[in-house]
Amino acid sequence: MKKESGNVTLRIVNQTIRRVTRPDLLGPMLFRRREQVGRARRLVLLVLSGLLVVSAGATVGNRLIAARPVSEDLVAESAAKGAGSTELASVLIQADELHVGDGQVLRPGMVWVVDGKIQAVGAALEVPEGTELRQVAALTPGFVDAAASVGVAGGAGEVTSEVTPEFVVSEAIDLLDAEFARQVDRGITTVHVTPSTENVFAGFGSVLKTAGQGDGRWLQKQSGLCLSMCNDPTSRNAARGRPETVYMRQPTNRMGVVWILRSRLHSAGQESPASVPGVNLEVINPLLADMVAGRTPAYAVSRTSYDIETLYRIGDEFGFVPVLVGGDESYKVVDLLKQKQAKVVFTALSTGALGAERSELRWSTPLVLAEAGIEFALAGDRLLDQARFARRYGLSAADAVASITGRPAKILGIEDRVGKLAPGLAADLVAFSGDPLQVTSTIEWVMIDGQLQANGEDQ
Amino acid sequence: MSNKALKMRSGEGGSEPVARGWRQRWFAGGVCLVWSCLSLAYVTAQEAETAPAVTAVAEAATDSRGPAPRLAILVGKLITCAGDPIEGGTILVADGKIQAVGPSAEIEIPAGYEVIDHRQHFAMPGLVEAHCHTAGSGDLNEMVYQTNPELRNWDQIIPHNPRLQVAIAGGVTTVCQIPGSGTNMGGWGVLLKTGPGKPEEVILRAPGVLKIAQSGNPERQAGEVGSGRIGMNHVIREQLIEGRLYVQQWDDFEAGRRATKPEVDLRLEYFKPLFRGEIPILVHTQAYQVVQSTLRILHDEMNLKVVIGHGTFDSYLLADEINKRGIPVLAGPRGFRYDPEIGQIRGILAEFEDRGVDVLGINTDSPVIPQEELAFQATMAVRFGWTEDRAIRGVTIEPAKALMIDDRVGSLEVGKDADIVILTGSIIDPRHHVKQVFIDGRSVYDTAKDRRRF
Numbered sequence: 025m026k027k028e029s030g031n032v033t034l035r036i037v038n039q040t041i042r043r044v045t046r047p048d049l050l051g052p053m054l055f056r057r058r059e060q061v062g063r064a065r066r067l068v069l070l071v072l073s074g075l076l077v078v079s080a081g082a083t084v085g086n087r088l089i090a091a092r093p094v095s096e097d098l099v100a101e102s103a104a105k106g107a108g109s110t111e112l113a114s115v116l117i118q119a120d121e122l123h124v125g126d127g128q129v130l131r132p133g134m135v136w137v138v139d140g141k142i143q144a145v146g147a148a149l150e151v152p153e154g155t156e157l158r159q160v161a162a163l164t165p166g167f168v169d170a171a172a173s174v175g176v177a178g179g180a181g182e183v184t185s186e187v188t189p190e191f192v193v194s195e196a197i198d199l200l201d202a203e204f205a206r207q208v209d210r211g212i213t214t215v216h217v218t219p220s221t222e223n224v225f226a227g228f229g230s231v232l233k234t235a236g237q238g239d240g241r242w243l244q245k246q247s248g249l250c251l252s253m254c255n256d257p258t259s260r261n262a263a264r265g266r267p268e269t270v271y272m273r274q275p276t277n278r279m280g281v282v283w284i285l286r287s288r289l290h291s292a293g294q295e296s297p298a299s300v301p302g303v304n305l306e307v308i309n310p311l312l313a314d315m316v317a318g319r320t321p322a323y324a325v326s327r328t329s330y331d332i333e334t335l336y337r338i339g340d341e342f343g344f345v346p347v348l349v350g351g352d353e354s355y356k357v358v359d360l361l362k363q364k365q366a367k368v369v370f371t372a373l374s375t376g377a378l379g380a381e382r383s384e385l386r387w388s389t390p391l392v393l394a395e396a397g398i399e400f401a402l403a404g405d406r407l408l409d410q411a412r413f414a415r416r417y418g419l420s421a422a423d424a425v426a427s428i429t430g431r432p433a434k435i436l437g438i439e440d441r442v443g444k445l446a447p448g449l450a451a452d453l454v455a456f457s458g459d460p461l462q463v464t465s466t467i468e469w470v471m472i473d474g475q476l477q478a479n480g481e482d483q
Numbered sequence: 484m485s486n487k488a489l490k491m492r493s494g495e496g497g498s499e500p501v502a503r504g505w506r507q508r509w510f511a512g513g514v515c516l517v518w519s520c521l522s523l524a525y526v527t528a529q530e531a532e533t534a535p536a537v538t539a540v541a542e543a544a545t546d547s548r549g550p551a552p553r554l555a556i557l558v559g560k561l562i563t564c565a566g567d568p569i570e571g572g573t574i575l576v577a578d579g580k581i582q583a584v585g586p587s588a589e590i591e592i593p594a595g596y597e598v599i600d601h602r603q604h605f606a607m608p609g610l611v612e613a614h615c616h617t618a619g620s621g622d623l624n625e626m627v628y629q630t631n632p633e634l635r636n637w638d639q640i641i642p643h644n645p646r647l648q649v650a651i652a653g654g655v656t657t658v659c660q661i662p663g664s665g666t667n668m669g670g671w672g673v674l675l676k677t678g679p680g681k682p683e684e685v686i687l688r689a690p691g692v693l694k695i696a697q698s699g700n701p702e703r704q705a706g707e708v709g710s711g712r713i714g715m716n717h718v719i720r721e722q723l724i725e726g727r728l729y730v731q732q733w734d735d736f737e738a739g740r741r742a743t744k745p746e747v748d749l750r751l752e753y754f755k756p757l758f759r760g761e762i763p764i765l766v767h768t769q770a771y772q773v774v775q776s777t778l779r780i781l782h783d784e785m786n787l788k789v790v791i792g793h794g795t796f797d798s799y800l801l802a803d804e805i806n807k808r809g810i811p812v813l814a815g816p817r818g819f820r821y822d823p824e825i826g827q828i829r830g831i832l833a834e835f836e837d838r839g840v841d842v843l844g845i846n847t848d849s850p851v852i853p854q855e856e857l858a859f860q861a862t863m864a865v866r867f868g869w870t871e872d873r874a875i876r877g878v879t880i881e882p883a884k885a886l887m888i889d890d891r892v893g894s895l896e897v898g899k900d901a902d903i904v905i906l907t908g909s910i911i912d913p914r915h916h917v918k919q920v921f922i923d924g925r926s927v928y929d930t931a932k933d934r935r936r937f
Binding site for chain 2: 255275276333
């Protein structure tokens with residue numbers, strides 16, 4: 025193992041110069057804490073910093089960064105070089121407590137990272153000399169948010185029609201959006217950005233890293249088709265209340281939502297479907313057919329118990345099993361979810377008694393789902409807080425961490441790339457000053473694809 | 484099918500409504516027309532899944548409500564709504580059904596039956612509400628089109644919700660949850676029990692009824708089709724003709740009179756049980772002239788099982804015409820009205836009864852009148868001249884007949900669902916209250932254990 029990895033290390037070192045030059049990334053890393061900087065000014069600085077780093081990168085050569093705690097110094101140094109992230113070619117991280125991400129915990133545990141990927145994980149590892157060492161109290165995989173709304177420029181919905189499965193949210197994602205950096209600070213390294221829920225067939229979501237180089241950040245440009253079996257699509261009408269004229273569009277209530285779902289899915293199964301004014305069936309029907317056939321995942325937003333029941337009723341009628349997103353009242357329909365072997369992206373762990381659509385929330389819902397053996401992820405922005413609250417209300421520590429790392433990765437079908445500490449997966453790591461689920465613990469640093477990320481204040 | 488198509492969506496285009504201003508509407512209509520013509524050249528038989536028309540109540544084996552107990556309920560007075568009251572009666576319940584009912588002297592209690600002693604109390608069938616909006620979420624009116632035969636409301640029911648829990652305390656065990664009257668054809672309603680359970684366990688029939696509203700609420704003010712009664716009658720008729728044609732095609736195919744299998748049109752599927760006479764059409768129709776249209780269009784022209792719901796105002800003047808056609812009348816939400824011509828309150832139910840209307844009941848339109856006050860509406864109708872005996876039937880077996888579920892509920896008879904209300908006296912007397920309620924043979928409310936809710 026030692027010999028083998030020595031070769032690997034050598035190879036990586038030789039690639040250092042090329043990999044450091046990332047002008048498209050450096051701009052936002054420099055300025056993400058200065059959102060007040062004007063767009064034009066930012067652009068100029070971006071170009072300048074890019075030029076700076078091309079020259080800086082050449083001088084960095086094969087020097088490995090010495091082991092030391094990440095601090096303001098490191099951030100300052102990186103910034104001086106024009107980088108908010110720091111390349112670590114080969115590093116061994118020793119943690120008193122290591123969450124693998126699938127429910128296992130090693131105490132202590134080690135992760136060896138080479139070339140941005142995890143080379144090995146274990147209680148004790150042998151590594152070649154010259155490998156940098158890092159000590160942390162606790163280490164988890166980078167968090168995976170399976171239902172995010174980050175970084176979409178100009179709105180995540182196009183509401184002139186209620187049926188827009190051909191839309192893809194990646195086309196509107198601004199990789200330079202400052203919100204990505206905030207997610208990094210919170211330990212979130214992968215996000216599934218979904219279109220807004222105002223359309224019945226909303227379009228395709230996209231999965232990407234919250235930091236990294238340009239196109240290398242995408243894991244899935246088209247994750248799956250996002251549906252809304254909820255009240256949200258009724259919000260986009262030209263008028264409210266008593267009708268005085270024809271509205272912009274159906275639906276104005278859930279009966280209409282159900283109808284649009286059923287009628288479009290029915291049409292997609294027809295050899296010669298009836299035409300629909302304003303809808304290009306040649307484009308959308310193959311997309312819906314792929315979803316029904318299971319070739320494309322379906323992510324469906326439902327919150328109330330009756331909408332969840334309706335969702336799976338429609339799934340039964342047309343022969344597909346969607347991933348449930350939202351699931352506020354899923355604790356009321358546990359039997360159904362078990363029967364359907366449903367996957368749930370639960371987004372409703374909040375301090376409110378009532379959620380969206382006046383759904384009735386329960387703090388213990390993650391525990392209820394776990395006890396029923398239902399595969400679920402916690403999602404909806406502040407993942408760490410969610411895992412902590414789920415733990416507070418009974419979920420085991422291992423399950424709580426898994427529900428924001430390995431489980432969402434599995435639900436999204438990217439478990440062979442992120443979400444766990446396992447050989448071959450991306451080195452997306454979050455280091456803690458103590459037990460990750462204690463509110464007194466802070467995030468020490470975040471690594472994405474082996475790159476140390478500048479540590480912000482917002483965790 | 485030009486602008487009308489966008490309003491009520493007739494036509495084989497199966498047109499999804501997307502109306503965005505006049506030009507686009509005309510364009511859309513044109514596209515639809517062209518496609519329709521083209522499609523005639525490509526008529527092919529197709530295999531397609533048929534939408535589930537009627538869902539049945541789930542088998543007891545997997546019932547989330549638990550096993551149905553075997554009960555022997557002893558009561559002081561038995562009001563069966565299927566004959567004269569019985570002093571000192573016994574009801575045997577097994578598997579959620581009534582196994583025996585009659586005078587205690589004639590019924591032997593078999594071993595293994597739990598005896599429930601209500602010998603100080605009355606027993607009567609669970610009340611049947613034919614016009615309810617409180618059994619689900621608030622999704623009542625889908626307002627873009629005047630006719631919405633594609634809409635169904637059983638995806639939004641919330642079984643045993645807080646309002647239904649109070650309704651049970653008022654003796655109500657079956658409700659007909661229907662879409663609102665914001666459009667001429669609001670969609671398909673559902674019949675369900677008020678007790679706890681999963682949707683498939685509490686649903687009695689889906690589709691339960693087709694909801695039509697003929698005047699008042701659906702009227703629009705912008706000079707479009709359907710802004711007045713001429714237009715509204717027009718769009719209702721056109722929509723029903725389209726539905727009837729569709730069902731006719733399937734009937735012809737299934738009877739071998741047609742070679743090619745018609746295409747499944749989800750929008751029109753639920754017309755099948757309606758035009759086959761398996762379910763009724765519940766009409767929000769009130770005044771004399773509107774009820775005339777109801778009788779003419781829906782009964783005479785369409786030959787449908789018509790129920791006059793919400794039948795207030797002066798429609799009793801048409802009693803002869805109603806009787807000729809044997810149409811049930813469910814008045815309400817209230818059973819009396821101020822008659823400006825005579826400056827006096829008139830009892831609507833009494834007027835119908837005096838004119839010999841046979842199937843006669845009352846409804847609440849809850850939450851317009853709270854669901855638990857169904858019996859109280861009957862009480863007030865009695866206050867204004869309705870016969871007490873008829874009034875008790877008018878909240879039980881008569882609405883059950885009108886809704887075509889009298890084989891299941893509405894009276895205490897052998898083989899029917901064990902939906903039993905125990906109360907301290909006649910439900911028409913507002914001094915009495917409900918003590919215990921059974922639905923499908925299971926106790927769902929008991930003042931001895933629960934608080935008295937109403």
